[in-house]
Amino acid sequence: MSTATGVRVAAMRPEHATAVLEIYRLGIDEQNATFETAAPTWEVFDAAKSAEHRFVAVDDDGQVVGWAAVVPVSDRCAYAGVVEHSVYVHPDARGRGVGLALLTALITSTEAAGIWTIQSGVFPENTASLALHQRAGFRVIGTRERIGRHSGRWRDVVLIERRSPVID
Template sequence: MLLKKIAQYMSTTSGFTIKTAPFTKQDWIAVSQIYKEGIATGIATFETQIPTWNDWNALHIKTCRIKAVNDNTIIGWTALSPTSKRNTYKGVAEISIYISTKHRNLGIGKILLEKLINESEKAGFWSLQASIFSDNKASIALHKSLGFREIGYREKIGKLNNIWYDNTILERRSEIII
């Protein structure tokens, strides 16, 4: 029974074992450092500073917060945030996914996103959305590899360091929740 509640997932990729599990406030230091690395890329988020745990926590759905762990080190994470406060959209969420700099392009993003898709459907989400910098080709390819389809883009949606950026919009509709 306890093992079902923990709901950990293990996968081997690129010669090492990845364990996925929910993350909590106690993981915030490691999670926020990976977020900081994403901020530094300039094509992962319009954020320029790491939020506090309380600020981040208030904006993200309490379920479906998943970390990827190798050798007791968090190497990536993913989470959902609501797209609307309206009840009719309660099954629609936006994805955030970040992988540590040292562990990119090793398949960890795919492991995390697959787990997030499964957990989101268990939690009743029927549609996942991703708004990705159009220059972030790796993230767009990752999402498309797991059934997301491009539904459009937002031209010059925001400025970062005084440069306008476009976002590519992708969505994945659950085949389980109809």
């Protein structure tokens, strides 16, 4: 899949592991993307993410500049169409539409599979992520206040979701 951003969105494969985990680590180090404190091994990452719905953005030089993936929110059948997603863009590639290209691919993929809700939690300080998600059709559900401690301080999380307009 090609985009106007100068990146190609493709299925995430094992050969992308090093770049994907490095981009994840960079996001973790900024301390406004996740409660995680270290990137997992590829084996742990690979086992946790749904194989059908994970993508990388590759630039014209063949470098991975971002990724998106989902995990089921529950194994209960009532939640079969609900996933939680992550999207990370390399700091040097931000502001070029990479995140929107990844979210667009993710939405297309999940809707084709009958998934009706994509959700996530975003730190309120991560205003760029909140703006990106709004452009991609996500809405704010609410804020979970002081939901967890991160680097010694309590953090709020803004809950966002996108309900598919084509899955009923």
